[in-house]
Amino acid sequence: MTTQPRHIEIDGVPATDPALIAALMTGFGHFTAMQVRDGRVKGLDLHLARLDRSTRELFGRELDGKRIRELIGGALEAAGVRDASVRVYVYPGVRVAVTVAPPAPDGPGAPQRLTTVEYWRPAPHIKHLGGFGQSYHREAAVRAGWDEAALISPYGEIAEGAVTNIAFWDGTSLVWPSAPCLEGITMALLETRLESVRRPVTLAGLSGYRAALVTNSRSIAPVTAIDEVTFAVDEELMGRVYSAYDSVEPEAL
Structure with a gap:
């Protein structure tokens, strides 16, 4: 059992709330990330459910969605914006932090080239x-000239991207890897609006897919390469995917 520090300084300045700073420094907790437009969020109910579910699992307590709405709204008002990239973090003691940053660009994301790394996230069902x-593997991939890392098992089974979900087009359905991964909100919204299946996806089987794409809270983008396997950008497919996402009615905070 750890005890809270009695005194914490940051850049030589005593912290005004040492208990809060100590909670932030534990590195234990979870979060969700969303795009806000005119005070509205696509899949807001899914974000709130994710926060509550993970809070119950990690801290044994529920997290009131109404409170989270109020905290996000207050942070947006304090920042003087209605369009933003927002993150909600939950720490020990169920301390909640909200960050407000400039919004991600709207519209299709730029084509992505991925390289594979043998790594699966621990407790992947939690956005912890x-x-x-x-992050280590993604930064290494970017330094090597790639856009993202694809996380795989030692046996070549693909799970997800480092900060994305990944899907493959077999000509009939979007195929989402069935390996353990974080089920992103954008993924969840698309999966219910497009013909989708989940099944194992391996490096050895990549050549059997016609196209691929990645999703996260900031964008939906086509994939043009995974290691040496290349994919053409299927404009018709991407148009259907963007249309499906655009059809999601955002919810007011």
């Missing part, structure tokens, strides 16, 4: 704070 491994 222990993201060093995936």
Whole structure:
């Protein structure tokens, strides 16, 4: 059992709330990330459910969705914006932090080239704070000239991207890897609006797919390469995917 520090300084300045800073420094917790437009969010109910579900699992307590709406609304008002990239973090003691940053660009994302790394996130069903491994591999991929890392098992089974979900087009359905992964909100919204299946996806079987794409809270983008396997951008498919996402009615905070 750990005890809370009695005194914390940041850049030589004593923290005004040492208990809060100590909670933030644990590295234990979870979060969700969303795009807000005119005070509205696509899949807001899914974000709130994710936060509550993970809070119950990690801290044994429920998290009131109404409170989270109020905290996000207050942060947006304090920042003087209605369009933003917002993150909601939950820490020990169910301390909630909200960050407000400039919104991601609207519209289709730029084509992505991925390289594979042998790594699966621990407790992948939780959008947790222990993201060093995936961040490490993604930064290494970017330094090597790629756009993203695809996380695979030692046996070549694909799970997800470092900060994305990935789907493949077999000519009939979007195929989402069935390996353990974080089920992103954008993925969940698309999966219910397009013909979709989940099944194992392996490196050895990539050549059997016609196209691929990645999704997260910031964008939906076609994939043009995974290692040495290349994919053409299927404009018709991407148009259907963007249309499906655009059809999602955003919810007011």
